[in-house]
Amino acid sequence: MPSTSLRTSISCSLTISGTFIYNNYVQALDTLDVAQAELSTRLKAFKLTTADIEMYIKQERDFLLQHEVSETEEDTFLIDYHRLLLDFWTLRYDLFQLTVAWSLIH
Numbered sequence: 001m002p003s004t005s006l007r008t009s010i011s012c013s014l015t016i017s018g019t020f021i022y023n024n025y026v027q028a029l030d031t032l033d034v035a036q037a038e039l040s041t042r043l044k045a046f047k048l049t050t051a052d053i054e055m056y057i058k059q060e061r062d063f064l065l066q067h068e069v070s071e072t073e074e075d076t077f078l079i080d081y082h083r084l085l086l087d088f089w090t091l092r093y094d095l096f097q098l099t100v101a102w103s104l105i106h
Helices: 004-045 050-066 073-105
Strands: none
Touching: none
């Protein structure tokens, strides 16, 4: 059986986690309320209904499915090159920061 201090620590962590989750839940509900009110306002302003939005989404989905484009080998190469280049510059910056920190210590 865990010690009293460990049980207290676990209980405190669960309370903090529970409070954190509850606060996030309340914040999400508030955000949904604001978003719903804004959506209603914009639908009225543009004289649209939710059916119009659903129809638009269906038309977009159908269009994208009909015009599916596959990646070329060149696209894949360029994306990989870009990722490696970003990694390189990130590592180079990290090395620079370490060099500065090292020079300050010694």
